[in-house]
Amino acid sequence: MEIEPIHVALRCLFCDAAFTDKDVEKKEPESGDLITCAAFGQGNDYDSVLEVANEKGTAEMKGILEKKFAEEFKKLFK
Amino acid sequence: MEETVLAILNHIVAFMEQNGSTRNTVFFDIDEKLVNEIYESTGHQYALEDLQKAADKCIVHEWISRKSISEKYHYLVISEKGVGIVRSIRAQELAKKNRKPLKKLSDFIEEHKGLMVVLMFFVALAGVFVKFVGG
Numbered sequence: 001m002e003i004e005p006i007h008v009a010l011r012c013l014f015c016d017a018a019f020t021d022k023d024v025e026k027k028e029p030e031s032g033d034l035i036t037c038a039a040f041g042q043g044n045d046y047d048s049v050l051e052v053a054n055e056k057g058t059a060e061m062k063g064i065l066e067k068k069f070a071e072e073f074k075k076l077f078k
Numbered sequence: 079m080e081e082t083v084l085a086i087l088n089h090i091v092a093f094m095e096q097n098g099s100t101r102n103t104v105f106f107d108i109d110e111k112l113v114n115e116i117y118e119s120t121g122h123q124y125a126l127e128d129l130q131k132a133a134d135k136c137i138v139h140e141w142i143s144r145k146s147i148s149e150k151y152h153y154l155v156i157s158e159k160g161v162g163i164v165r166s167i168r169a170q171e172l173a174k175k176n177r178k179p180l181k182k183l184s185d186f187i188e189e190h191k192g193l194m195v196v197l198m199f200f201v202a203l204a205g206v207f208v209k210f211v212g213g
Contacts, residue, residue: 014163032169045165045169048159
């Protein structure tokens, strides 16, 4: 069973706009950094942005896996 | 960010910190009890209707979510995004507090661009006036 990787965009907690490379001053932000959303102008706690994206990605992957397992299960009884 | 929205989110995160609870175990209602609790902790007296409007906004932006289909403002939980909002605002306030004097001056100028233009205009006007009167 092959699962396609999913990509989850990092989004502003305040306005939900996706962050672009321009928004992030550092190439690789670290824990505790603030990244400012160009659209909303508010600093976002980098750890929280990651956690929200992680939660969203996990939920999305859970849905994909459930669908895949259901398909595989059906195949067993064909 | 609206004050009432922040009041709700801040209150819930403060409650979590005081009781060592995670966000999934803290349920709350938007009612008179919450109005009183926020008043006791912040000293701000908000109207219940204002907090309900703020809760609507929080639900739309997924900062809080409903865990019950009964009453609209009953059995609510704060989301990861909602906790992130509080963390972001706290981190920003801390960063603002720890700025160096030069950075504070630079930010002040940045925030008051219009005022600076007016000030520069008057300085230039004064310069021209002095030049004519003095000359």
